[in-house]
Amino acid sequence: MVMKRHRRHKPPPPPPPPPPPYIHRSTTMPEAPKNSRDQSSTTMATMDYSLTEKNKKSLQFIEDVTSNPDDVQLRILSDILTQNADVEYLHRHGFSGQTDRETFKKLIPVVTYEDLQPDITRIANGDKSPILSSHPISEFLTSSGTSGGERKLMPTIEAELERRSLLYSLLMPVMNQFVPGLDKGKGMYFLFVKSEAKTPGGLLARPVLTSYYKSNHFKERPYDPYTNYTSPNEAILCPDSYQSMYSQMLCGLCLNQQVLRVGAVFASGFIRAIRFLEKHWSILCEDLRTGTVNPVITDPVVREAVLRILKPDPEMADFVANECSKQSWQGIITRLWPNTKYVDVIVTGTMSQYIPTLDYYSNGLPLVCTMYASSECYFGVNLNPLCKPNEVSYTLIPTMAYFEFLPVNGDQEQQLIDLSDNVALSIDSDKTDEVELHQAIEKASSHLVPFDATLIEYTSFADTTTIPGHYVIFWELNQNGSAQIPPSVFEDCCFAIEESLNSVYRQGRASDKSIGPLEIRIVENGTFDKLMDYAISLGASINQYKTPRCVKFAPIIELLSSKVVASYLSPKCPKWVPGHKQWNKNNVDDQ
Structure with a gap:
């Protein structure tokens, strides 16, 4: 190609x-x-x-x-x-x-x-x-x-797996220069497969990591102390995200003394694992105590794989229960996995919003970004992996692909272009831009017409304090009529927005469960005027002020939240089926 x-x-x-x-x-x-x-x-x-x-x-x-x-x-x-x-x-x-x-x-x-x-x-x-x-x-x-x-x-093509595997093989030799001895223990990584589909021509269509985890390059990888993970392959390959997470967490707790590094692909995925532990630690402890696997794990292959690792350990169960029952979860990673040297997750780009949470849970362990990759191609490695997240850079491995670059004139100041600037909201791998968000909200607000109400202004933010994170939309309304708008109408608005968003978002909601229900928060009249006043007080021009469609600045979110008079959640998951909607014409999965 x-x-x-x-x-x-x-x-x-x-x-x-x-x-x-x-x-x-x-x-x-x-x-x-x-x-x-x-x-x-x-x-x-x-x-x-x-x-x-x-x-x-x-x-x-x-x-x-x-x-x-x-x-x-x-x-x-x-x-x-x-x-x-x-x-x-x-x-x-x-x-x-x-x-x-x-x-x-x-x-x-x-x-x-x-x-x-x-x-x-x-x-x-x-x-x-x-x-x-x-x-x-x-x-x-x-x-x-x-x-x-x-x-x-x-x-x-098939040969591309060899190239991707090559890049993976370079990561730990680089890391070993900075953190020696990683071959003496295990890595606790939360890895998951996602849904796949078949094209009308019979070819599989699936995310790049799902392709890699299901390949023999991963499943039949030779013994290597650097790919010695706490999670058995069977747990990673389990298509049920709850059973996969539960099993991987249980194995990670069972082998806690051997864990030298922890991680996931994205920061959001690792935080989701820690919050899963917050919610389910009591039943996990029961399994640790008895050496059995909770009946909620119904996949027989996964149960068998976990039972090969698990042994009755009342002392470990008491230890985990004692740590998890404490009021503060600060440093929970180093408390439960005391030999951990670093957290291996992507924290660049939109994932940087999770850095404070990771620092809290890890007691400030290094946050390591090891490689730069995409579905199109794997690019390169971070040769200084212990650098600060805002200093991450990658060295391209020139055998990965043929690359081209914009020319840079050293004598002239060049303006860097951030192509992710149009991304308004992101929780996991989803990316929703302002245009898509506006179209979805415009469509949803039509539900207000029968009640003689109109949407005056709106803005949004990605709330990552919930488990999992979710989109929050602030609405200010103008109600001309006297009729009360039923809560079900606003819930329908939430659902209509979700139904209008792209397939990556809908997959995160319906299949991966990595995104929570969208929330609409109704604010009192005049709230967006106060938002403008606040922006002007910080130096914004009144003539050039435009309502931001996405906010991240904590004081602004606090201002908006203080004016909320009602909030509503989407009542159900939006429709999502593996495949592309155009494939339905060929009697393949309808999106």
């Missing part, structure tokens, strides 16, 4: 999302460290295997490929163009076997996802001709980004 996408420039400066490169590395390139997957874990555990030597090779690989990145990139591009010389996309743009950068930049346009959507739809519908890649498309990876309210579909 060969294409160019919009060039992006933002801090920390990641590259634009390129297509999967679909190449095999040339033998003249620096050789990547190898993980032999054809040996059993038992064999690997008994081998005379030098972790120090393996770490050294991984670090040397990073050094080699980043020392002359332009040479590596030229080879990557040449390999991509050579192996895909006969694909339709290249021929369409006038390619006839050229492999040089100049011709590539001249002939291949910068495109958006929407430009490629017709080709992607053809593949999804079963067209097996070499449209974007000479290699067979093995599946689609579904992005958290959306197009027309639906997840974007990224075609990928």
